[in-house]
Amino acid sequence: MFKEFAKGLSITFKHLLPGHSTTVEYPKQKLEMSPRFRGLHRLVPTQTREKCVACYLCPTVCPAKCITVESAENEQGEKYPRVYKIDLLRCIFCGYCVEACPVEAIEMTDKYELANFKREDFNFEKERLLK
Amino acid sequence: MTPEVLSLSNAPALWAAAMLVKIIVAFSVLMGIVAYATWVERKVIGRMQTRLGPTMTGPNGLLQPIADGIKLFFKEDIIPNEASKFAFVLAPMMILAPALISMAVIPFGGDYHFTFHGVTYLIPMQITDLNIGILFILAMAGLGVYGIVLAGLSSNSKYSLLGGIRASAQMISYELAAGLSIITIFMLSETLSLSGIVAAQKEVLWGITALPSWMHNWYIFSQPLAFGLFVVGSMAEINRTPFDLPEAETELVSGFCTEYSSMKYALFFMAEYANMVTISAIATTLFLGGWDGPFYGWINFLVKVFGFMFFFIWIRATFPRLRYDQLMQLGWKVMIPLALGNIVVTAIAVLLWQ
Numbered sequence: 174m175f176k177e178f179a180k181g182l183s184i185t186f187k188h189l190l191p192g193h194s195t196t197v198e199y200p201k202q203k204l205e206m207s208p209r210f211r212g213l214h215r216l217v218p219t220q221t222r223e224k225c226v227a228c229y230l231c232p233t234v235c236p237a238k239c240i241t242v243e244s245a246e247n248e249q250g251e252k253y254p255r256v257y258k259i260d261l262l263r264c265i266f267c268g269y270c271v272e273a274c275p276v277e278a279i280e281m282t283d284k285y286e287l288a289n290f291k292r293e294d295f296n297f298e299k300e301r302l303l304k
Numbered sequence: 305m306t307p308e309v310l311s312l313s314n315a316p317a318l319w320a321a322a323m324l325v326k327i328i329v330a331f332s333v334l335m336g337i338v339a340y341a342t343w344v345e346r347k348v349i350g351r352m353q354t355r356l357g358p359t360m361t362g363p364n365g366l367l368q369p370i371a372d373g374i375k376l377f378f379k380e381d382i383i384p385n386e387a388s389k390f391a392f393v394l395a396p397m398m399i400l401a402p403a404l405i406s407m408a409v410i411p412f413g414g415d416y417h418f419t420f421h422g423v424t425y426l427i428p429m430q431i432t433d434l435n436i437g438i439l440f441i442l443a444m445a446g447l448g449v450y451g452i453v454l455a456g457l458s459s460n461s462k463y464s465l466l467g468g469i470r471a472s473a474q475m476i477s478y479e480l481a482a483g484l485s486i487i488t489i490f491m492l493s494e495t496l497s498l499s500g501i502v503a504a505q506k507e508v509l510w511g512i513t514a515l516p517s518w519m520h521n522w523y524i525f526s527q528p529l530a531f532g533l534f535v536v537g538s539m540a541e542i543n544r545t546p547f548d549l550p551e552a553e554t555e556l557v558s559g560f561c562t563e564y565s566s567m568k569y570a571l572f573f574m575a576e577y578a579n580m581v582t583i584s585a586i587a588t589t590l591f592l593g594g595w596d597g598p599f600y601g602w603i604n605f606l607v608k609v610f611g612f613m614f615f616f617i618w619i620r621a622t623f624p625r626l627r628y629d630q631l632m633q634l635g636w637k638v639m640i641p642l643a644l645g646n647i648v649v650t651a652i653a654v655l656l657w658q
Contacts (some may be wrong), residue, residue, distance in 0.1 A: 185352040185622045198357045199460075 206283035211266045213284040214259055216302040217277065222247070223303055224278035227254040231270035231279060239263035240270060257299040261287060310425040318420060326431050334407055337609075338577040339369040345617050352621035355494030364386075373570065379567040384460060391458035394573035396564065399451025402444040403578035409437040410585045411499045411594055413601035429595070429602065430499055435496035438490060441586055445541060448579065449475040452543075452560050455572070461565035467559020470549045471630065475541050477635035485530040486642035488650040489523055494573050502594035511541055522593040529646050531591045534641055535612075537588065540635070542579035545620040549628060584612035 179229060187193070197204055206212070217224045219266030239262075245255035270279050310319050321413055343358065343365065350357030358365030383392055413429030434440050448470055456468015493504040509521045524531045551559040561572045585589035588594060588608040597604030626634070 181622045182618060188354050189348065189351045193352045193354050194351065194356050196357065198356070219474060 187283075192243070193203055206282050206285070208284075210283050211268045211281045212265075213261075213282050213287060213304070214270070214297070215280050215282050216257065217280060218300065218303050222251075222253060223299070224276055225257060225274075226276055227252045227257075228274065228275060230273040233267045234273040236267060236269065237263045237265045254299065255303065259297045259302065261295040261297055262292070310427050312447075315420075315423075315425070318425070323431070326429075329413070330407055330431055331404070332371035332403065334581060335574075337581050338574055339373070341577045341580065341613060342372065342573070343368050343435070344613075344622070348617050349621045352618070357548065375571075376566060376570040379566040381568065382563075385565050386460040387563065388458040390459070391454050392563075393568070395451050395455035395458060396568045398408060398454060398576070399448060400571050400575040402451070403575050403582055406441050406444045406582045407585065409434050409440050409498055410433055410520060410582075411502050411581065412581075412605045413595045423592055433497055433499050435497045435500075436497075438486060438590075440494045441452070441498075442486070443480075445479060445482075445538075448542075448575075449479075451575070451582065455564070456560040459560070461563050463562045464560050467551060467562070471543065471560060474543075474547065474549060474631060474635070477632065478537045478540035478639070481635060481643050482534050483534035484543055484589065484640065485537065485541075485646060487643075487647050488527050488530045490508070491650055491654055492523065492526065498589050498594075502589060502596065505593040508555070516580065516598070518596070518598040520593055520596055522591060522596070523558040524567075524591040526592070527640065527646070527650070530650075531587075533643050533646070534591065535587060535615075538583040539616065539619070540631070543576070544581055544616055546579065546623040546625050546639050547631060549631060554613055578618055580613055584609040587612055 202285050226243055229242055229244070232238070232240040232242050239260040241256060241258040241260075243256040244252050247253050266281070268281055271281055287295075310322055311399040344553065346368070347357035361367040361371045366624070382566070383389060408431040411428065411430035411433070414425065416427045416429055418425055427448075452471040453468045453473070456464045456466075461466070489501065493501045495501060505520055505522050507521045509519055509525060541637045543549075543551060549559075551561065561569055564572060588605060592608050595605040597607070599607065
């Protein structure tokens with residue numbers, strides 16, 4: 174019995190020695206996200222416009238119904254999203270929109286610090302998503 | 305010129321001043337240790353569980369106790385409607401006061417000499433040298449139970465009541481073992497005064513002269529079993545982990561102090577740490593030769609007390625809480641028989657060799 178006590182005490186004492194802490198002091202020190210991490214969305218731009226062709230697959234597949242798309246035609250006669258809006262308060266970060274997209278126009282970044290002060294600030298319009 | 309013991313009769317004003325200084329110094333040092341024991345505990349337990357402990361308030365989180373104090377001070381003070389108000393308010397005081405009072409009889413250093421108007425006075429570094437010091441400490445330890453039981457009863461909450469009931473059963477059974485283990489000490493020292501016990505531990509250890517000059521016949525060498533029983537028993541008596549069944553966060557939502565908030569809760573918290581300091585001081589005095597040791601007077605004492613406190617924190621970080629029946633079994637079937645046996649053996653030894 175006393176042998177086990179001593180063993181336990183020695184284990185905890187070993188942890189006390191410097192260099193055994195596993196804490197990441199978060200705001201000062203951040204872990205690197207894995208490439209498949211599902212953070213804030215991003216619309217992929219091309220040279221002149223966004224890659225998105227407004228096919229409506231992402232609002233269709235979205236289980237939280239947080240994506241609003243309105244399509245229009247530009248001067249070259251191509252379809253483009255006149256409005257592309259994600260309501261981040263509804264979004265569940267499932268990544269189905271990324272999977273559904275036929276042209277790989279939407280992807281998920283490693284940004285996870287998404288806190289904000291106003292409700293309106295969680296409406297991500299096209300311009301913010303293109304950044 | 306032989307120094308004169310400063311007393312009420314030979315220099316009343318000086319005596320009162322010296323007494324006040326001693327009380328203020330002892331109290332403030334005790335409170336400082338209590339405050340920073342919380343910081344050390346969080347830091348050490350954190351490290352032992354491979355965390356960091358407080359880091360944000362001040363360098364290394366050193367201002368954490370002050371931040372905690374301010375936070376608790378400004379919290380709303382809630383007294384439940386159904387609680388018995390008088391007992392509810394009285395309980396935290398009743399638990400803190402005995403913990404602090406016990407420090408009054410503990411010698412924390414050698415005598416201090418000074419000359420005033422041509423007369424050399426001697427001040428014992430002890431607030432008061434009661435000739436029944438150990439009995440006083442046992443009595444105060446016994447009073448500590450009432451605070452917890454009262455808190456549990458008066459809160460009018462089933463968790464608090466369970467905590468209080470557990471506390472009373474546990475503290476009574478372990479007080480027996482701890483008290484019985486002390487008996488062997490005053491069988492050897494033949495005095496109940498704590499300064500007398502320290503003086504009795506200043507002889508050469510078993511006639512061995514090869515030891516370093518500060519190694520004396522501390523009672524830990526002649527009474528190792530009593531020492532172990534006393535440390536474990538008093539750990540249970542002050543509700544330290546692994547014997548913290550009265551508060552048991554996981555099952556009783558912190559037991560007897562569930563309904564307390566604000567400064568009343570802070571008093572319980574302080575009492576827990578003050579008890580820890582007191583028990584460390586008592587164990588130091590009884591078994592480790594008090595302020596005897598390689599350094600200067602009170603430094604030895606503080607080193608030993610801090611050593612004990614580190615040990616208690618270490619134990620807390622290592623062992624899980626005992627089950628209630630295991631606790632009772634350990635107390636009544638193991639520790640009390642061992643303590644009684646120790647008394648018998650010591651009595652025979654004293655009869656044979658002295």
